[in-house]
Amino acid sequence: MTSNLDPKDWAAFRSQAHNLLDRCITQIAEAQQHPWQSPPEDAAERYAIGRHQSEGNELSARIDEDVLPYHGGNTHPRFWGWVQGTGLASDLIAGMVGATINTNGGGRNHGANEMERAVIDWTRVKMGFPEGASGIMVAGTSQATVIALQCARLRAQGTVRSEGTQAGFTCYAADGVHNATRKAIELLGIGHNALRLIPSSDGQMGASALREQIRKDRANGLCPMAIVGTAGSVDLGGFDDLNALADIASEENVWLHVDGAFGAWTRIADAPWRSLSDGIERADSIALDFHKWMYVNYDCGLALIRDEAEHRAAFAARPAYLQGADQGLAGGDPWFCDYGIDLSRGNRALKVWCALEMFGEEAFSEAITRNCELARLMGQEVISRGMALLSPVTSNICVFSADPDQTPEAQSALNSKIALDLQLSGEAVFSTTDVNGITCLRAAIVNHRSTKEDVIAALDAVVQAKGSTG
Known part of the structure; x- marks a missing residue:
């Protein structure tokens, strides 16, 4: 008996898929001819579920007419709005393979876990983190910031997972920090009133003002938890003096996190831009995106954590239904569900791996x-x-x-x-x-x-x- 959720005619499906792939390749190859355009007024009607159910060639024709023309514009060479990557031809390969094997990368013994470790290790080297540093691929920097600051919160209060936030935590960032930091602090139950926005001077967080604010907070019985440095500010593309922030973090025994959503990738740029992110290698954590300045398809980010033990301690939990084994499918320890929020995870690493292997x-x-x-x-x-x-x-x-x-x-x-x-x-x-x-x-x-x-x-x-x- 044939499943109703498989094509009725695989040969016809193969032909239709080949034709659609050719159409997609043409659109990418001719990206300069496809700028953003406003969606049609009847877009809601066109996309309404069940009103125009199609099979085979009909569905391909609808995609060609109703989907491909109305993209977000960021594939076009004169798209410079916001910080959005372009996507790569290698993403077509990654997308096809990803759809075929349908990976759940939360754990267990399969190739996706090793691929993710390879991507994390390559990034670790580029950022100057030590061997044995940890990481996890996530939707983007917003999620990576939550991961990183949870690790910082656990260092500041070792009982936080069992007892919740007890201390009066404070965090510090330049006055132009990305909103992802505020959201992360809110989600962690610390509250955005605890985010101290330090005045900037020449586009950088003021070191003396930061030291003074930490001193005041300690005098008032508060607990400085994390300094958030910026590598590539969202409005102006500025960079904090990360070495200066690392000095202060070391002196004050405070976690140093770097929002490097796009600017962290200056680590692989030529001079003089590479030096903009000097000091990033001294951070406790970095949040960055591959879907921005590494150009791969959305969504694809990474939380990079210097200390693997601190990273795992912040998230690991193995109920009976997630017990590992020495062999078989339940093997493959460590599992990435022990290092982040998600148990169900796609293979984001495949996009990065394909891009680096294809282009270098x-x-x-x-x-x-x-x-x-x-x-x-x-x-x-x-x-x-x-x-x-x-x-x-x-x-x-x-x-x-x-x-x-x-x-x-x-x-x-x-x-x-x-x-x-x-x-x-x-x-x-x-x-x-x-x-x-x-x-x-x-x-x-x-x-x-x-x-x-x-x-x-x-x-x-x-x-x-x-x-x-x-």
């Missing part, structure tokens, strides 16, 4: 370096066109105002309109952010397809949009 580490180093070079070029071109940088270009992010001669209010309105106009026209995607009270245009270049010609064309489009608005 040097290709990623070159792409990251080129992104920084393009951001620097964009800054130079902004100035040459009579526009204004609103922050120095430190790494891969360029923020600017199209008409600095106007009032802050008028600049904000103009920059917002230009961003929207260019998105709707498909010419380029900038996001916006606020700097010194001005809403500015922001390019976050984590796009391996971007070229010098794309930068020039996009800024020409900004100037043209500015003129038509004026």
Whole structure:
């Protein structure tokens, strides 16, 4: 008897799948011809479950017409809105293989566990962590931050898993820290009032202000739990002085966590950008993403923890139905469910492994370096066109105002309109952010397809949009 959940005709399915694969490869190969476009007004109707049930060729045709055109835009070479990676051709291979073997990577004895360990170990080496350091692949930096700060909380209070949070914990970060840190502190029951936002100076958390805040908190009977350093700030691409933070963390016996969502990958960039993340090797934990500056498909992040024993102690629990064994499928210790939140886990490592094996580490180093070079070029071109940088270009992010001669209010309105106009026209995607009270245009270049010609064309489009608005 044939299952109703298998194709009725495998030969026909094979043909349809081959045709759809060809269509997907064409769209990736011609990414420059497929910018973001607004979904159709009847998108909800098109996607409603059960109203248009299809088989075989009908489903492939619907995907071609209703799904592939309405992507998020980040595959296009002039997409610089927010920090979103582009995806790689190797992800097609990883996706097919992943769907075929349908891995649950929570544990047990199968190849996915060894592949994940290989990816973690490669990253450990790139970040300068010692042999034996631990890690776990997660959805992204937001989840990785929860993992890391749970480890920090357990170090600060060894009974936290059994008794809950008892101490008055405090955490410290620069005033522009990503919202993932606040969410993690809230989820851990510490509360965001315990997050001390330390003023920045020249884009970095102030060391003296940090020391003074820790001193005050200790004097008030509180327990400093973690310092969160930033490698690549979300708005401006800035980097904390991680060596200075590591010195303070060591002196104060406080956990040092680094939000390296994209900026940690400067560790494989060329000079001078590699030095931006100097000191990251001294952290107790790092949160980073492969789906940003390593370009692989969503979602794919990593929590990297210096001390494996602390990592395991923060999460391990083995009820009877998860008992391991010396041999067989229940073997393969350690299990990744002992190092994080999820028992049911897909094989995220497959995307990274395929990418590195297909293209090689040097290709990623070159792409990251080129992104920084393009951001620097964009800054130079902004100035040459009579526009204004609103922050120095430190790494891969360029923020600017199209008409600095106007009032802050008028600049904000103009920059917002230009961003929207260019998105709707498909010419380029900038996001916006606020700097010194001005809403500015922001390019976050984590796009391996971007070229010098794309930068020039996009800024020409900004100037043209500015003129038509004026």
